Each structure stands twice: as C-alpha cells, then as structure tokens.
Amino acid sequence: MTDKTILRALRGETLPVPPVWMMRQAGRYLPEYRATRAKAGDFLSLCYTPDLAAEVTLQPIRRYGFDAAILFADILLIPQALGLDLRFVQGEGPRLSTVTTAAEVAALRPVGDIHDTLSPIYETVRILSRALPRETTLIGFAGAPWTVATYMVAGRGTPDQAPAHRFKDTDRAAFSTLIDRIAEATIDYLSAQIDAGAEVVKLFDSWAGSLKGRDFDDFALAPAARIIAELKRRHPGIPVIAFPREAKERYVGFAKAVGADAVALDNSVDADWAAANVQTAGCVQGNLAPHHLVDPANLEGQTRRIVRAFSGGPHIFNLGHGITPDADPDNVHRMLAAIRG
Numbered sequence: 001m002t003d004k005t006i007l008r009a010l011r012g013e014t015l016p017v018p019p020v021w022m023m024r025q026a027g028r029y030l031p032e033y034r035a036t037r038a039k040a041g042d043f044l045s046l047c048y049t050p051d052l053a054a055e056v057t058l059q060p061i062r063r064y065g066f067d068a069a070i071l072f073a074d075i076l077l078i079p080q081a082l083g084l085d086l087r088f089v090q091g092e093g094p095r096l097s098t099v100t101t102a103a104e105v106a107a108l109r110p111v112g113d114i115h116d117t118l119s120p121i122y123e124t125v126r127i128l129s130r131a132l133p134r135e136t137t138l139i140g141f142a143g144a145p146w147t148v149a150t151y152m153v154a155g156r157g158t159p160d161q162a163p164a165h166r167f168k169d170t171d172r173a174a175f176s177t178l179i180d181r182i183a184e185a186t187i188d189y190l191s192a193q194i195d196a197g198a199e200v201v202k203l204f205d206s207w208a209g210s211l212k213g214r215d216f217d218d219f220a221l222a223p224a225a226r227i228i229a230e231l232k233r234r235h236p237g238i239p240v241i242a243f244p245r246e247a248k249e250r251y252v253g254f255a256k257a258v259g260a261d262a263v264a265l266d267n268s269v270d271a272d273w274a275a276a277n278v279q280t281a282g283c284v285q286g287n288l289a290p291h292h293l294v295d296p297a298n299l300e301g302q303t304r305r306i307v308r309a310f311s312g313g314p315h316i317f318n319l320g321h322g323i324t325p326d327a328d329p330d331n332v333h334r335m336l337a338a339i340r341g
C-alpha cells in the first residue's frame with residue numbers, strides 16, 4: 001500500500017520516473033466520458049449518481065494506466081450544499097444564485113447540513129476505493145475558499161473575479177465570514193471523503209493569482225492553512241496537494257506556509273525556476289501546458305524538458321491546468337511515452 005508511487009513522491013522521495021495523472025482526466029475529450037454523461041443526462045446528475053461518477057473516474061485509468069484517479073465531482077457542489085441554486089448551462093458554464101451581503105452570508109444553510117446534499121459523493125469514493133487497481137492512488141478534492149467564493153459572489157465564472165473583490169473591499173468582515181463558512185464546510189467535506197477512502201486530497205485555488213499582498217495572506221494562505229491543519233489533526237498523515245494557480249512568486253514557501261505536502265504548478269511557471277525555488281522545499285506537481293495535447297508539435301520535447309527539470313527531487317507529472325475538450329486522446333499516449341520512456 002505504501003509503495004504507491006504518488007504517495008512516495010508526496011513523502012518526498014525522488015523517483016526514477018515521476019508518477020503521472022492529469023487534471024480533468026475524466027472529461028469531454030474522451031468518447032467514453034461523453035457516452036456516460038449522455039446516459040446521466042447532464043453534468044450534475046453525473047456528479048450525483050455514484051455508479052456513473054465512479055465509471056467516468058475509472059475510464060482514464062483503464063485507457064492510460066495513470067498513477068492516480070481523481071474523484072469525479074465539482075468544486076461548486078459545496079455552494080450548492082450551502083443552499084445556493086446551481087446549474088450548468090451547456091456551452092456557457094456554471095450559474096449560481098449569489099451571496100453579496102452579510103445577510104445573505106448569514107442565510108446560508110448550516111455547515112452541519114452539507115452531507116444531506118453531498119452523501120452521494122462519499123458513495124462514489126467508496127465504490128472507487130474498492131474498484132481501483134491496487135497501485136492507483138485515489139485523490140479527493142475541493143475548491144479552496146477564495147475560488148469557491150468568487151463563484152458564489154458572482155453567480156458565474158468571471159475573468160477578473162471583480163464581484164468577489166468588490167465584496168471583500170466593501171465589507172471585509174462579512175466577506176471573511178463567507179470564507180470561514182466555506183472553509184468549515186470544506187473541512188467536513190474533505191474529511192468525509194477521507195473517511196470514505198480518499199488517500200490524498202487536493203485544494204484547487206484556481207483564482208489565487210488575483211489576490212495580492214495582504215489579501216493573498218488572508219484569503220489564500222490562511223484558509224488553506226486552517227483546512228489542512230484540521231484535516232491532519234483528524235486524519236494524521238493524510239497528504240495534501242495545494243494548487244494556488246497563478247500565484248507566481250508566492251509559490252515560493254507556499255507549501256510550508258499552508259502545511260501542504262506538495263504544490264501544483266500552473267503552466268505559467270518556468271520548470272527550471274520552480275526546481276530551484278519551489279521544489280527545494282518538497283514535492284511539486286505539474287506543469288505541461290494543456291495546449292500541447294491539442295497541437296502536439298512540441299509535446300514530447302516539452303514533456304521531457306519538464307521531467308528533466310524536476311528530476312532532482314520529488315515530482316508528480318501533471319498538466320498546468322485541466323485538459324481541454326479539443327485534446328486528442330492519442331496525444332496523451334505520446335505524453336506518457338515521453339515520461340515513461
């Protein structure tokens with residue numbers, strides 16, 4: 001059990017070949033995913049139907065033999081469990097009811113009630129922990145509070161997260177209460193995933209890069225540190241991957257500051273710089289740009305460059321962001337061949 005390669009890398013071991021998985025590895029670029037999604041009817045039904053969610057989680061493992069499977073779900077299930085309306089509009093993305101005032105923060109459902117909504121997700125984890133090959137690590141996940149809050153405040157994805165910045169800058173106390181509420185829900189959600197069989201958890205802070213200075217400390221670092229400390233208190237030894245996407249120079253020291261076992265690097269980060277400035281403190285994950293799986297002209301070269309840059313320390317190979325629907329599934333085989341030789 002402890003010889004799973006992902007767990008070894010997360011403990012700080014330098015492996016001759018880095019273990020590999022991909023963000024959004026279960027997704028629309030795979031015909032078998034599109035077929036199962038059609039059977040479910042829509043994306044949220046797929047998330048909440050444990051047999052089908054487990055099936056799409058397993059599809060990329062069967063096809064590619066990745067070293068990790070990531071639970072199929074979404075970071076926006078937490079806002080839904082806290083009482084917001086959520087739907088996904090085909091071709092446009094998520095739409096939520098919004099939270100923009102102290103009164104609306106106070107009106108969220110109690111954190112203790114989230115499992116009423118989220119219990120099917122734990123069932124998916126239980127199915128997966130029985131069904132996965134013995135060498136494959138099961139990763140659970142949640143969104144980090146800032147990123148989740150940006151969707152709750154705006155009611156949708158935004159290029160600059162302006163509505164959340166406005167809330168933070170006009171009523172910092174109420175916004176902090178919202179962040180605390182999301183953090184508490186996230187602790188209980190991830191803790192339940194771990195109880196169900198998740199062996200690693202990952203916190204996705206996709207919009208961390210739009211926080212600067214003290215805001216980064218208060219709304220990216222502090223909530224992640226709180227969540228991770230409490231998870232490790234409840235589940236000693238549980239490894240955590242943090243993903244403060246586009247944090248740029250704030251990647252330096254991030255893992256230590258939040259108590260994470262690894263940081264995931266987005267593809268704006270130079271691999272040689274990160275090897276010298278981030279990997280010296282522990283395991284890194286990343287960071288091939290997803291477009292190489294669409295246009296493979298430099299796929300093998302870039303893949304090998306990343307493997308080489310991080311070969312002197314603990315490394316989990318991944319993309320720098322999720323694989324896109326227009327990626328060619330055959331290119332993933334080429335990437336794997338370049339990694340595994």
Ligand code: CP3
Nearest residue numbers: 023024025026027043070071072073074075093204206322
């Ligand atoms: O990585 C995985 O395979 C695990 C499952 C997973 C999904 N979303 C499935 C999904 C994970 C870890 C996420 C995280 C997530 N969700 C993030 C953070 C990571 C990132 O991408 O920055 C965010 C911001 C979301 C919110 C979200 N979910 C948006 C904005 C969208 C719409 C955009 C899009 O790609 O369609 C989703 C939908 C979504 N989540 C899909 C998948 C496979 C596509 C849904 C479909 O089948 O139509």
